[in-house]
Amino acid sequence: MPITFSTPSGFFEWSPAAWLRVTGPDALLFLQGQFSQDLRMLAVAAAGAEPAYGLWLTLKGKVEADGFVFRGEGADEFWIGSYFSRASVIRARLEGFIIADDVTIEDQTGAWAGITWVGEVPAAPPGVFAFTGRRGFPVSRDWVYRREPRAGRAGARLEAETVERARIAARMPAVPADAGPGDLPNEAGLDADAVSYTKGCYLGQEVMARLKAMGQVRRRLVRVTGTGSSPIALPAAVFAGERQVGEVRSAIADGAGGWLGLAMVSNLHVKADSELAFSAIGPASLRLLDAP
Numbered sequence: 001m002p003i004t005f006s007t008p009s010g011f012f013e014w015s016p017a018a019w020l021r022v023t024g025p026d027a028l029l030f031l032q033g034q035f036s037q038d039l040r041m042l043a044v045a046a047a048g049a050e051p052a053y054g055l056w057l058t059l060k061g062k063v064e065a066d067g068f069v070f071r072g073e074g075a076d077e078f079w080i081g082s083y084f085s086r087a088s089v090i091r092a093r094l095e096g097f098i099i100a101d102d103v104t105i106e107d108q109t110g111a112w113a114g115i116t117w118v119g120e121v122p123a124a125p126p127g128v129f130a131f132t133g134r135r136g137f138p139v140s141r142d143w144v145y146r147r148e149p150r151a152g153r154a155g156a157r158l159e160a161e162t163v164e165r166a167r168i169a170a171r172m173p174a175v176p177a178d179a180g181p182g183d184l185p186n187e188a189g190l191d192a193d194a195v196s197y198t199k200g201c202y203l204g205q206e207v208m209a210r211l212k213a214m215g216q217v218r219r220r221l222v223r224v225t226g227t228g229s230s231p232i233a234l235p236a237a238v239f240a241g242e243r244q245v246g247e248v249r250s251a252i253a254d255g256a257g258g259w260l261g262l263a264m265v266s267n268l269h270v271k272a273d274s275e276l277a278f279s280a281i282g283p284a285s286l287r288l289l290d291a292p
Contacts, residue, residue: 007138009119010156012163016144018067018087019112020080022094024103027076031069034094036185036208038199042078045071051081051131054194055175055185056093061207063183065090066175066194070129079129081144084174097203113147116140118158134193135163136170164252168260171223171290177234178221178249178262186211187264188221221264223289224248224276230259231278238263242280245269267292 022031032039037054051068058064065085072078080090087109094105116133121141124130133142171189173179179188185195185208197212211217224238230251238246246265254260263286270276270292275284 007119008156008158008162010158011118011153012116012158012160013153014083014114014116014160014163016081016109016112016114017084018065018080018082018090019107019109019144020087020091021072021106021108022078022080022103023072023074023076023106024101025076026101026103027078030094030098030101030103031078032199033202034097035069035202036195036204037069038196039069040199042069042071047071047073048130051129053134054196055190055204056085056090057185057202057204057207058181059203061184061204061211062181063175063179063185063188063190064093064181066179066190068131068133070131081129082175083134085176111147112144114142114144115153116142116158116163117155120155122154134167134172136166136168136172161252164250165254165260168223168250168252168262171221171262173221173262174250178264183219183264184211184217187217187219218266218268219246219264220267220290220292221249221262222292224261224263224286225254225258225289226261226286227258228285230261236278238265238286239277239280239282240269240274243269244280245274245276248286265292 035054037052039052049071051070053068056065067080067082070079087107091105118137118140129144131142173188185191231248235247235249237244246263248261248263251259251261272291276286277284
């Protein structure tokens with residue numbers, strides 16, 4: 001079910017949760033063996049090309065972190081950025097698999113800042129990583145740039161709630177809040193954009209191949225809506241009758257007296273018309289906007 005709301009125009013300033021510089025003669029080959037998305041396109045890409053979006057998975061195929069991988073200026077320089085997955089998590093995950101690889105990973109997160117332009121997007125100045133991110137707006141562009149004094153921004157400043165509402169409405173999971181170490185990419189719909197089934201071996205690839213061949217997952221991340229205040233403590237358990245069938249993981253106010261959220265629910269016990277509540281004895285207060 002599509003969700004319609006007026007699309008704002010303006011900018012949103014943010015700080016990346018991770019911004020890592022990866023260098024060394026083995027950098028590309030090493031990252032290719034760790035990342036769920038195919039990075040071979042970056043071997044021939046110029047600096048400033050669109051990044052690859054993908055996941056860092058566990059051996060069991062569960063989501064540990066997500067991010068974008070960018071081509072740097074040099075032949076052996078790459079950058080990893082993420083909206084929500086922490087730099088310490090990604091760095092520890094990667095460094096745990098460096099054996100004889102000539103690779104260096106530097107955490108430069110504190111030295112970089114981000115801005116999302118929505119609607120009218122200006123031309124990016126030199127030295128800026130400009131790319132089409134995962135914000136959920138029909139027209140938007142992300143920049144990541146070194147922190148330094150800059151001239152005032154032209155346009156309206158967007159609130160964090162506006163950006164979050166667009167993300168949830170577009171069913172774009174935040175990692176690890178909506179899809180984390182207990183979840184498979186396919187359960188959150190991340191397999192469509194973040195997983196390559198043709199690139200060959202990488203950590204978690206065998207599980208992804210089995211899911212591709214054999215098929216079904218037992219849970220789905222879906223959009224839900226409700227009246228009244230959105231749940232304050234997240235994740236919030238969701239019940240169908242006396243059975244817990246999932247949990248709301250993200251939620252944001254959406255108009256007068258209502259809220260919009262993302263919930264991971266069992267597709268064995270939840271149907272499109274299921275009456276859902278926040279307790280086994282509570283009133284039905286949620287409804288699904290997507291089929292589980």
